[in-house]
Amino acid sequence: MADQNKLAVEIRDEFGKGAARRIRAANKIPAVLYGHGTEPQHLTLPGHETMLIIRKANQVLDLDIAGKSQLALVKDVQKDPVRQVIEHIDLVVIRRGERVTVSVPVHLEGESASGTIAALDAATLDLEVEAVNIPESLVVSIEGAEDGTHVTAKDVQLPDGAVLVSDPETLVVAISVPAAADLGEEQAAEQDDNTGESGEASEAAEAAADEAADAE
Numbered sequence: 001m002a003d004q005n006k007l008a009v010e011i012r013d014e015f016g017k018g019a020a021r022r023i024r025a026a027n028k029i030p031a032v033l034y035g036h037g038t039e040p041q042h043l044t045l046p047g048h049e050t051m052l053i054i055r056k057a058n059q060v061l062d063l064d065i066a067g068k069s070q071l072a073l074v075k076d077v078q079k080d081p082v083r084q085v086i087e088h089i090d091l092v093v094i095r096r097g098e099r100v101t102v103s104v105p106v107h108l109e110g111e112s113a114s115g116t117i118a119a120l121d122a123a124t125l126d127l128e129v130e131a132v133n134i135p136e137s138l139v140v141s142i143e144g145a146e147d148g149t150h151v152t153a154k155d156v157q158l159p160d161g162a163v164l165v166s167d168p169e170t171l172v173v174a175i176s177v178p179a180a181a182d183l184g185e186e187q188a189a190e191q192d193d194n195t196g197e198s199g200e201a202s203e204a205a206e207a208a209a210d211e212a213a214d215a216e
Contacts, residue, residue, distance in 0.1 A: 004052075004053070005053055005059060005060060005061050005062055006061075006062040006064065007045060007046060007049060007050065007053075007061055007062070007063055007064065008046070008064040009031075009043045009044060009045050009046070009063050009064065009065055010028075010043065010044040011041065011042070011043060011044075011065065011066060012030065012042040012043055012044045013042070015042065020087070020088070023044055024047075024085065024086075024087070026047075027046075027047040027048065028044045028045060028046060028047050029044070029045045029046075029047050029050055029051075029086050029088070029089055030042070030043075030044060030045075030087075030088050030089075031043045031044070031045050031088065031089040031090070031091055032088075032089075032090055032091065033063070033070070033072055033091040033092075033093060034090075034091075034092065034093065035092040035093035035094070036093045036095070038093055041065070043063070043065070043091075045089065047086075050086075050089070051086065054074055054077055054086075054089070056136055057102075057103070057104070057105055057136070058073070058074065058102045058103075058104065058134045058136075059073075059074045060072070060073050060074075060094065060131060060132055060134065061073075061074065061091065063091075070093065071093070071094045071095065071096065071131070071132065072091035072092060072093060072094060073091065073092045073094050073100060073102075073131060073134075074089060074090075074091060075090040075091060075092045076089070076090040077089050077090075078090075094131040094132075095131070096131070096132055097130070097131075098130070098131045099128055099129065099130055099131065100128070100129065100130075100131045100134075101126060101127070101128050101165055102126070102127060102129065102134055103124040103125070103126050104124060104125055104126075104127050104134070104135055104136075104137060104138050105123060105124050105136075105137045105138070106120065106122060106123055106124060106125060106137065106138050106140055106156070106172060106173075107137040107138065107139050107140070108120060108140055108141075108142055108173060109139050109140065109141045109142070109143070110141050110142050110143030110144070111142070111143060111144075112142045112143075112144070112145040112146075112149070112175045113144055113145060113146045113147065113175070115147075115177055116145070116146070116147050116175050116176060116177050117175070117176060117177075117178055118142050118145070118173055118174075118175055119173065119174045119175075119176065120172070120173050121170075121171045121172060121173060121174060122153070122166070122170050122171065122172045122173075125138060125153055125156065125164065125165075125166045125170070125172070126164075126165035126166045127158065127162045127163065127164060127165055127166075128162070128163040128165050129159070129161065129162045129163075130161055133159075133161070135159045135162065138156055138157075138158070139157075140156055140172060140173060142173060142175065145175045146175065147175060147176055147177045148175065148176070149174070149175040150171060150173075150174050150175075151171075151172045151173045151174075152168065152169055152170060152171055152172060153166045153167060153168050153169070153170040153172055154168035154169070155172070156172060
């Protein structure tokens with residue numbers, strides 16, 4: 001856990017939508033901290049610092065609550081679906097040495113063989129890890145991977161001490177050659193139709209010209 005994850009927070013004693021709006025208007029974020037049999041604590045987090053930290057998944061915060069340090073895992077971030085403003089954060093109490101189960105993002109590295117595409121089937125994998133040592137991502141190299149290559153969860157290299165919780169047979173990424181659309185016949189048919197229409201239009205124009213000449 002990085003030192004920049006330390007936050008001085010305030011204990012909150014006002015609740016409801018009105019109080020939450022006032023907190024957000026002051027560039028702060030309402031939050032609740034719970035877990036390990038403790039009574040839920042309603043807190044106010046500094047807005048800017050918190051937003052910088054939670055851009056990455058599974059962040060552990062070192063909270064300074066009235067001078068007392070408390071580690072907490074970011075469990076849930078609630079955002080306004082339109083403005084994407086953070087409305088509320090759920091935090092879970094954790095302790096050093098404790099192991100937790102988290103969903104870790106999968107990151108593809110490299111490029112597959114020429115003419116192939118890589119389909120990421122599982123964007124995250126569930127791991128059991130030490131609470132203060134959660135990996136930011138799991139890197140899967142697809143450099144030079146050929147058509148038909150399949151990477152499952154059991155093939156992904158895990159950090160030291162991490163245990164895979166997801167089904168080992170979960171498909172993570174598949175390499176394939178995209179199917180080529182056979183548009184030859186359709187294009188030829190369209191050209192024939194266009195040619196036919198053009199021919200009919202030309203014949204009609206010629207007939208009209210002949211009639212005009214006869215009238216003269």
